[in-house]
Amino acid sequence: MDVDFQVIKRYMDGNEKDGDIERILAWFSSIQDEESLRREYYRCWKEESAKNPKMGEYDPDLILGKIYHEIRLEESRSGIRKHAKERIIGMMTRVAAVLFIPLMIYTFINSLTPGMTAKSVAYSEIYAPPGTRTEFLLPDGSGGCLNGGSTLKFPTQFKGRYREVELKGEAFFDVRSNPREPFIVSGTTMNVIAHGTSFNVLAFPDDRVSQVTLVSGKVKVQAKRPGQVQNLGTLEPGQMCAYDGDASACEILSVDAARIVAWKEGKLIFRNEPFEEVVRKLNRRYHANISIKDERLKAHPYMATFEDETLDEVIKLLRISAPVDVREIERERSRDGTFHKRTIEFYYRNKN
Numbered sequence: 001m002d003v004d005f006q007v008i009k010r011y012m013d014g015n016e017k018d019g020d021i022e023r024i025l026a027w028f029s030s031i032q033d034e035e036s037l038r039r040e041y042y043r044c045w046k047e048e049s050a051k052n053p054k055m056g057e058y059d060p061d062l063i064l065g066k067i068y069h070e071i072r073l074e075e076s077r078s079g080i081r082k083h084a085k086e087r088i089i090g091m092m093t094r095v096a097a098v099l100f101i102p103l104m105i106y107t108f109i110n111s112l113t114p115g116m117t118a119k120s121v122a123y124s125e126i127y128a129p130p131g132t133r134t135e136f137l138l139p140d141g142s143g144g145c146l147n148g149g150s151t152l153k154f155p156t157q158f159k160g161r162y163r164e165v166e167l168k169g170e171a172f173f174d175v176r177s178n179p180r181e182p183f184i185v186s187g188t189t190m191n192v193i194a195h196g197t198s199f200n201v202l203a204f205p206d207d208r209v210s211q212v213t214l215v216s217g218k219v220k221v222q223a224k225r226p227g228q229v230q231n232l233g234t235l236e237p238g239q240m241c242a243y244d245g246d247a248s249a250c251e252i253l254s255v256d257a258a259r260i261v262a263w264k265e266g267k268l269i270f271r272n273e274p275f276e277e278v279v280r281k282l283n284r285r286y287h288a289n290i291s292i293k294d295e296r297l298k299a300h301p302y303m304a305t306f307e308d309e310t311l312d313e314v315i316k317l318l319r320i321s322a323p324v325d326v327r328e329i330e331r332e333r334s335r336d337g338t339f340h341k342r343t344i345e346f347y348y349r350n351k352n
Contacts, residue, residue, distance in 0.1 A: 007020050007023055007024060121155045121156070121157070121159065122155065122156045122157075123153055123154065123155055123156065124153070124154055124155075124156055125151060125152070125153045126146055126151065126152045126153075127150075127151045128146040128147060128148050128149065128150050128151075128169075129148060129149070129287075130148045130149045130284060130285075130286075130287030131148050131285060131286055131287045132148050133145055133146070133147060133148065133263070133264065133266070134146045136152060138154055138158075138163075138165070139154070139155070139156060139157050139158050140158050140163055140176055140178065140181075140183075141176045142163075142173065142174060142175045142176045142183065143173075143174050144171055144172045144173040144174050145171065145172045145264045146169070146170075146171045147169060147170035147171065147263055147284070148284055148285065148287070149169055149204070149284050149287075150167070150168060150169020150170050150171060150204075151167070151168045151169055152165060152166070152167055152169075152171055153165065153166040153167075154166070158181065160181075161180075161181060161182075162181060162182055162183075162184050163178070163181050163182070163183045163184065164183075164184040164185075164186060165183075165184070165185055165186065166185075166186045166187075167185050167186070167187055167201055167203055168187075168188065168203065168204065168205055169203065169204050170200070170201065170202045170203070170204070170263070171185075171200070171201055172198070172199075172200045172261050172264055173185065173194070173198065173199055173200075173201065174198045175194050175195070175196055175197055175198065175199075175217075176196060177195055177196025178195065178196065179195050179196075182194065182195055183195065183196075185201050186224075187201060187203030187210055187224075188203055188205045188210070188224075188245070189203070189210050189223065189224055189243060189245030190203065190210050190212070190221060190222060190223055190224055190232070190241075190243050190245075191221070191222040191224060191229065192212050192219050192220075192221055192222075193219060193220040193221075193222065194217065194218075194219045194220075195217075196217060197214070197215075197216055197217025197218060197219055198214075198215040198216045198217065199212060199213060199214045199215055199217075199219050199235075200212070200213040200215070200257075200260055200261045208244055208245065208246050209242055209243065209244050209245075210242075210243050210245065211240055211241065211242050211243075211260075212235065212240065212241045213239075213240040213255060213257050213260040213261070214235040214236065214237050214238070214239055214240075214257065215237060215257045215258075215261060216237050217237070218234055218235065218236065219234070219235050220233075220234050220235075221233055221234075221235065221241045221243070223243055223245070223248065223250065225248070232250045232252075233250070233252055235252070237257065238254055238255065238256075238257050239252055239253065239254060239255065240252070240253045240254075240255045240257075240260070256271075259271065263285075265307075266307055266308040267305060267306065267307045267308075268281055268282075268285060268304075268305070268306040268307075269304075269305045269306075270302050270303055270304050270305070271303055272301040272302070272303055273301065273302055273303075274298060274299050274300070274301065274302075275292065275297050275298055275299070275300040275301075275302050275322065275346075276292060276298040276299070278302050279291070279292055279346065282311070282314065286311040286314075286342075287341060288311060288341055288342045288343075288344060289341045289342065289343045289344070290343075290344045290345075290346065291343075291344075291345055291346070292346050293345050293346060293347050294346075294347050294348035296348045297323070297324070297346060297347070297348045300322065300323065300348075302321075302322055304317065304321060311342065315344070318346075323348055323349045323350075324346050324347070324348075324349055325346070325347040325348070325349045326344060326345070326346060326347075327344070327345045327347065328342065328343070328344050328345075329343040329344070329345070331343070
């Protein structure tokens with residue numbers, strides 16, 4: 001089945017017409033394997049880029065991932081008929097299995113393992129590809145936003161005394177109030193317990209320090225250790241709990257919560273932050289491989305605000321506003337026509 005690139009483009013631009021979603025899904029679900037899908041999409045992109053020189057560079061994970069997110073988010077908002085919704089979810093599940101991009105894969109329990117009952121809970125999982133931001137809506141009406149490179153797992157229905165979700169990465173939560181059923185965000189090294197409030201959780205598994213920042217209301221923070229939990233404290237608005245799981249050390253700080261959650265609007269705000277932290281956030285935002293090649297640069301304090309700039313624009317600003325020399329390694333092309341992540345090296349620039 002041939003794909004009409006303009007159908008995808010107008011859908012991504014928010015100008016879709018009746019039947020566009022079905023056409024896109026039918027095209028994706030007709031592709032039998034990941035390699036052929038990427039090859040077909042690359043062909044379409046190449047033809048379109050020849051007509052429009054201003055098109056961005058080819059990034060299949062980002063482009064295809066955003067399409068799936070947009071489609072699924074649109075369906076969750078639009079309240080389409082049940083049978084149509086089930087059909088679309090089924091198609092998307094098959095597509096995601098082909099692509100190995102678990103973007104809102106709905107996994108339903110069809111067979112029971114020993115000890116399980118018919119009341120076993122089914123879970124949904126959302127994955128936001130690097131460089132994207134994804135809004136989500138939970139079964140209890142709570143919502144929020146998932147940052148790039150993050151995964152959120154939650155039951156399709158909250159049952160029992162708690163509303164618990166599992167987070168790997170960063171997310172902002174706006175929790176619907178229910179004093180009888182606390183809302184729990186379970187991270188790798190900590191739990192966040194809330195009733196009705198808004199807060200940000202930064203809990204990437206490969207980060208030594210996890211952070212919880214409270215915007216409104218109150219939350220309780222607990223450290224997770226093998227076989228036990230430890231209360232770290234209750235936060236007030238404008239406070240952050242930073243917990244070092246390796247050292248079992250906790251610090252509660254007063255912060256600018258609006259700056260911490262500015263990523264939801266596409267902003268990166270740095271206020272005298274170590275350059276090493278700046279690079280870590282840039283890597284996650286732009287799905288790049290940026291490294292610091294001079295120890296003097298890692299602790300250099302940096303102040304700036306970026307808002308939806310491209311990586312090239314950010315690098316230009318860094319050359320002006322920081323003592324940085326930049327070296328970019330030529331990207332290698334894969335057999336399917338895609339490129340590896342951009343590899344960029346930062347060096348300390350001495351003053352003349």
